[in-house]
Every structure is written in structure tokens, then in C-alpha cells.
Amino acid sequence: MSNSQPIEVLFFASLCEQTGRDSATLDASLAATVADVWQQLCPTLDMPVNTLMAVNQINAKADSAVAGGDEVAFFPPVTGG
Amino acid sequence: MESPNTPYTLAIVNLSNQELLRYSRHTMLPQFGIKAQEKLKNARVLVLGAGGLGSPAALFLASAGVGTIVLADGDTVELSNLQRQVLHGESDISRAKVDSAADSLRAINSDIQVETINARLDGEALSTAAASADVVVDCSDNFATRFAVNAACVASRTPLVSAAAIRGEGQITVFDSRDAASPCYRCLYAEAEAGQENCSTQGVLAPLVGVMGSLQALEAVKILSGNAAAVGRLLLFDAWNTQWREIRLSRDPACPVCAPPTP
Numbered sequence: 039m040s041n042s043q044p045i046e047v048l049f050f051a052s053l054c055e056q057t058g059r060d061s062a063t064l065d066a067s068l069a070a071t072v073a074d075v076w077q078q079l080c081p082t083l084d085m086p087v088n089t090l091m092a093v094n095q096i097n098a099k100a101d102s103a104v105a106g107g108d109e110v111a112f113f114p115p116v117t118g119g
Numbered sequence: 120m121e122s123p124n125t126p127y128t129l130a131i132v133n134l135s136n137q138e139l140l141r142y143s144r145h146t147m148l149p150q151f152g153i154k155a156q157e158k159l160k161n162a163r164v165l166v167l168g169a170g171g172l173g174s175p176a177a178l179f180l181a182s183a184g185v186g187t188i189v190l191a192d193g194d195t196v197e198l199s200n201l202q203r204q205v206l207h208g209e210s211d212i213s214r215a216k217v218d219s220a221a222d223s224l225r226a227i228n229s230d231i232q233v234e235t236i237n238a239r240l241d242g243e244a245l246s247t248a249a250a251s252a253d254v255v256v257d258c259s260d261n262f263a264t265r266f267a268v269n270a271a272c273v274a275s276r277t278p279l280v281s282a283a284a285i286r287g288e289g290q291i292t293v294f295d296s297r298d299a300a301s302p303c304y305r306c307l308y309a310e311a312e313a314g315q316e317n318c319s320t321q322g323v324l325a326p327l328v329g330v331m332g333s334l335q336a337l338e339a340v341k342i343l344s345g346n347a348a349a350v351g352r353l354l355l356f357d358a359w360n361t362q363w364r365e366i367r368l369s370r371d372p373a374c375p376v377c378a379p380p381t382p
Contacts (some may be wrong), residue, residue: 050364051357068187074124086310088262090353092366096306097353109363116306117186118285118318119260119328 042066043106047075050113057083057112064108073100075110088115133157138230144182155344156184162343163187165248167240167263168258169220170194171318171333172282172330173353174206176256180338181224181231185343188224189248191236203325241267251276254339257281258332260317262308269304272296273377280330280338280347285321287358288371289331293338293348294370294378301350306371327358 044063052062057080069075072091086119090113091098132139132153137148142156164185166177169192178189196204196211198220200204211219217235240248241264249255249271255300257268257279265281270278272279273296282291295301338348355364372378 050355051359052286090307090355090366095366097147097302097366097368111366113290113364113366114288115316116283116285116288116290117260117262117265117316118283118321118323119168119170119258 045069045075045106046109047079047109048109050111052078053086053089053112053116054085056114059068066104066108068105071100072098072102072104072110076100076112077105086114089113090115127154133160138184141230148279150346155346157339158345159184159343160186162253163189164339164343165189165191165252165255166258167191167255167264168218168259168260169204169206170258171203171218171323172201172284172332173256173258174204175225175329175332176258176335176339177206177220179333180225180256180339181228181233181346183336183340185231185339186234187234188325189234189236189252190217190220191226191238191240191248192220192241193237202231203323203328205329211322220267223262237379238263246271246274247279252277254342255279255334256339262310265304267312269294270376273303278342279347280335280342284328284331285318285323286314287324287327288328289356289358290353291331291334291338291349291356292352292353293342295342295348295350298350298367299368301377302368303374303377305376306374307353307368310375324358330356330358 047062047068049057062079068078076085092111135257145151146153146156162185166173192342194216206223208349215237217237221233221235255272278294282301294303341348351368353366353368
């Protein structure tokens with residue numbers, strides 16, 4: 039993927055309310071990992087414990103690498119039944 | 120003249136004429152047939168939790184003809200449960216949930232066996248119950264139970280249909296430890312950091328648990344009937360926006376539960 043393309047970021051369900059948005063784009067030069075993406079877009083909000091993360095629809099971790107053109111998505115943890 | 124209960128073809132079909140009629144909308148499906156219905160009849164499914172998810176899950180497993188349903192829940196029915204826990208009615212308030220649930224399931228299908236455990240299963244009892252089941256359906260409401268259920272299913276290689284719902288969001292996936300490539304619940308969530316949210320503090324939209332619990336029954340029926348289930352795929356539902364997303368899951372090679380021990 040070219041670093042000239044931005045990173046596309048999605049926030050799902052209640053994370054939209056917590057972050058105030060459902061999607062964003064981020065200059066790829068500003069983030070090397072999934073955690074960097076969150077930090078850049080939500081600098082005043084700690085990522086909720088056990089937030090699920092995906093890069094290009096594949097399960098990822100906070101230290102997973104990201105690059106320009108990637109889609110990074112954040113999903114809230116769900117435990118209720 | 121055959122009586123209505125005489126088996127249709129004794130040597131081949133293990134279903135009575137009444138059962139053949141009852142399940143005819145299953146058996147006419149090319150993916151199902153009589154053989155799959157017999158598999159359901161011979162199956163034993165453990166349902167953990169008789170609440171929001173467990174209600175539709177157990178109701179559909181019963182109506183679909185799963186031969187033995189084991190229900191485990193240690194709670195009693197409260198008025199605030201009735202908004203979404205459709206196994207229970209007003210006259211069941213203060214009864215054990217498993218007793219109320221068993222009555223509802225038997226009313227739908229008197230051919231099946233319903234076993235009840237009036238407790239939150241853990242430890243050896245959970246391990247034994249999971250190992251004796253063909254499929255475990257996790258309808259519990261907390262991380263601690265979910266991790267324990269997962270460990271028991273990995274140890275006994277029992278397929279686990281896992282779903283959760285809170286607020287307006289739900290998720291479902293299938294973990295199948297019979298498949299060496301299948302992830303487990305612990306690959307997905309970190310135990311040590313587990314937070315605690317439940318419907319009593321966060322709220323939950325009533326039909327959402329119907330959607331997710333019904334999907335659990337669907338996946339369980341597919342596993343039991345020999346059809347492919349959603350292994351390695353986490354489906355996430357945003358009820359407010361009626362939007363589904365899917366992420367592919369893979370095994371965590373460092374998972375403390377399902378990864379093989381390093382020498």
C-alpha cells in the first residue's frame with residue numbers, strides 16, 4: 039500500500055457516541071500502528087478495555103502495523119446476555 | 120393400518136410419523152433431510168444462561184427438535200427481565216429461571232428432554248457439562264463465565280456458539296476446537312483486562328437479544344446438522360443503524376488457552 043493514501047478509520051456502534059464520529063481519515067505518516075491511529079484521532083480518550091480492532095476486516099491488536107490505504111476499524115467489547 | 124406413532128420406516132428412520140410431520144419443513148430442505156433431523160434428535164446442547172440470549176436460543180433449539188437441551192442458570196425471574204427474556208412470563212416472577220424456561224420449552228415440544236441446572240456453572244461441573252454436550256451455546260452475561268466456558272470447550276473440543284448483546288450492539292461467532300485453525304474466545308479478548316458491563320447497568324434493546332439469540336440457535340442447528348457454521352468470522356451488529364460488519368478471526372499463536380504449549 040502506498041503511504042500517499044490516507045488510512046480510513048471506522049468506529050462502530052457505541053464507539054461512535056464515545057468518539058463523536060463514525061469514520062475518519064488519517065494521514066498515514068502520522069500512524070505506524072493501530073494504537074497510533076486511536077491516539078491521533080482520540081487524543082483525550084483512552085481506548086476502552088478490550089476494544090476490538092481490525093485492519094482490512096482482519097482481527098488486529100493495538101501494536102499491529104498500519105499503512106496508507108488500510109481500513110482500520112474499532113468495535114466496542116460486548117459481554118451482555 | 121399403522122397407528123400415527125408407528126415409525127415410518129423402522130429400519131432407516133428414527134422419527135415417528137408425528138415427528139416427520141412436525142419437522143417436515145426441515146426435512147424438505149436439501150441441506151437438511153431426514154438424516155439431519157435425526158442428528159438433531161440425538162444431540163445434546165448445553166445452553167448457559169436462560170436470559171435475553173438464552174430465551175430465543177433455547178426456544179428455537181427446542182422447536183427445531185434438538186433431543187436434549189441442558190439449561191444452566193442460577194437466577195430467578197424478575198419483572199425487569201420480562202422486557203426481553205421471552206422464556207418467562209408474569210406468573211414466573213420469583214421462580215428459578217431454569218424451571219420457568221423448562222416449562223416453556225416442554226410446552227413447545229414435549230418430545231424433547233430438558234435438563235436443568237439451577238446454578239451458574241463453573242469448575243468441574245462446567246467442564247463435565249461442556250464435555251458431554253455436542254454444542255455449547257454461551258448466553259451468559261459476563262466475561263468471567265465466558266472465559267471459563269471457553270476454556271472448558273477448548274479442553275473438551277466442544278463447538279462453542281458465542282454471542283453477546285448490550286445497548287444496541289451485538290456480536291456472534293463460532294469457535295470450534297475440533298478444527299485446528301479455529302481461534303478461541305481468549306484469542307479475542309484479554310482476560311486480565313476484562314471490564315464488566317451488563318444489561319442491568321447499560322440497558323439493552325429488547326429485539327436485539329432476539330436477533331442474536333436466534334442466530335445462536337441457527338449456528339448450533341447448522342453444526343448439529345453437518346452444515347458449515349461461522350467459524351473464524353466475528354459478526355457485529357449495530358441495531359440502531361441496522362448495520363452488520365464482519366471481521367475475520369485467526370488463532371492467536373500466543374493464546375494461553377488454545378495455543379499448544381511451547382517446549
